[in-house]
Amino acid sequence: MGFPHKPNPRETQILSRYFGDAEARTLEGWKKRGGYRALEKALGLTPEEIVNEVKESGLRGRGGAGFPTGMKWSFMKHGDGKPHYLCVNADESEPGTFKDREIMRWTPHALIEGAAIGAYAIGAETAYIYIRGEFTEPLRVMGAAVKEAYAAGLVGKNAMGTGKRIDVHVHKGAGAYICGEETALMNSLEGKRGNPRIKPPFPAVAGAFGMPTTINNVETLAAVPHILTQGPAWYKAMSHSSPKSTGSKLFSVCGNIAKPGNYEVEMGFPFKDFLYDLCGGPPPGRKFKAVIPGGSSVPIQTMEEAEATMMDYEGFIAQGSMLGSGGVIVFDDSQCMVKQIARLARFYAHESCAQCTQCREGTAWTTRILERIEAGKGTMEDLDTLLSLSKNMTGTTICVLSDSCATPIVSGINKFRDEFEAHIKGKRCPMGATAAA
């Protein structure tokens, strides 16, 4: 549902069905709503059978990259004599994204159940739910739910009386966007600085504590119990454009839009209807100007592109962007794109872990140039410099934070070049905005 709004009949409420329903937070309330039947079923299957169901469903990672979940799970070698780990990525810090927060606040047991199934499927006895430190309420709610699940014997050394050990621990982060990157998260979990690691080795070979590890996003795991109870065919049928994108997806919507919030739709939903019908269109008296549809790390879309998009992994790519994390950021015609792009670059400069020169220097340098242009002190050469810096920042570093900083810059200059030129030629922001917040 478009929480905190009333659900729209065109939404498909699977993950969001109980958002806003406080009773669903408790174990008793969750069981009444069908909770833990999927885990019970899963523990009666072999790990391989579960992996096959998930593969068959077409579920892909909801954390940003869209990697097929069943395939990721199949990389974990059973019987290698090593402890395996599942890391649940609840670091949710990508600007524009706030869906995992709602899953954890309202349906904590959905995540515990999904994590327990995932752990069993990859041969892990321990799952760590890494939650960003700022999420104080989700941390409280998840912590209480984990306690309940232990007390009821659903997880722990004898999960649901099956003799199988599945420990689930909540781990609190301490403020750092980069810890959402999978290997940075593992370092952080280990008690280290959250620096991303050079790959290979990949986590399935040597991840957390040097052991085979799978990392999944909150929303990915929360979908798994539904796939097990209702079947892969049911899940796969929620696909209205590209057959490679299946299931329901939560989109977080923010910025200049009438009804911000979370909305759940089936893959392939028309983005135009989504923006105007579900989310109520632009604020009164305004027009939409641009959309960043998948969290701040994906290319900016013009409204022509956005309105022609079918909302799935392939659909966003076909219209010049990516689905990413599903964080939809909308800008209306009162906003200065140069200022917004400068602010996003500043975000990445602030969050760079500073291991790689191209990222450390590039994020800081592009921020300075963008803020200069925004202040009316830029030159036309600055635009070329920004594009060449962006090129050097792409595909050259340990992780893709560097690329993510370049993405809005390049797409911004390519699609809104007139706004950049107006700042340079007019020696001021034509909209009267100033970059330094």
Added chain:
Amino acid sequence: EHYEPVFVGEAERELEELLTHYPTKMAALLPALWIVQNARGWVSEEAMTEVAERLSLTPAYVKGVVTFYTMYHQHPVGKYFIQVCTTSPCGVCGAEDTVRALLDQTGCGELGATSPDGRFTVVEAECLGACGFATPIMINEEFVESVNKDNVTDILSRLP
């Protein structure tokens, strides 16, 4: 000045329980630092040394980790430490006005400064993961959504 250890009684038991969650002692570092900050309001050099001893690490190592993360305070802060999101999605919904109102009404005057009465410190934060509820702020451990220049007075007046 005499340093009172944090890890005695309940806090010590909490740490022991935490150690059972991980295959290494080092992994309890972030949680241990949280225990310190919850107890003392910030993480002093002496506390870093205490944590280091508990987890068989060096104080320099602990400091290196503390400085990586934005949420551990290395200095005492105002009674109310207020973080305001100013990243773009909140920025286009009036976060700058929220910041201005907070700075004016707390008496902090500028970002990072503590108010003359020692009650408030206001800092800018990057995306707090609640962008649909602009502008979210954090007052210590309390998360407040939809703060704007008009309801700041009301929110501040509710603080004891």
